[in-house]
Amino acid sequence: MSIVEKVKKIDKMASKYFVLFSIIFFGFAFGWGYTDGKTIFSSVMQDISIFFILLNQGVIISYLTWYKD
Numbered sequence: 001m002s003i004v005e006k007v008k009k010i011d012k013m014a015s016k017y018f019v020l021f022s023i024i025f026f027g028f029a030f031g032w033g034y035t036d037g038k039t040i041f042s043s044v045m046q047d048i049s050i051f052f053i054l055l056n057q058g059v060i061i062s063y064l065t066w067y068k069d
Helices: 003-031 044-067
Strands: none
Touching: 003 044
């Protein structure tokens, strides 16, 4: 098995779970609160936008990886 095939195999495994892990990571980032009561992001609309960007990228990467061949 060549290095290219190994990288493709790793990429397929990673892209399969990318959407799930990005949502989990976003949930932790969104729920994180500092001691002064502020969150990481400045507004709810910004939070929602970032969430959909992560989800969209995950879906595109998964689709291109699994259905390319």
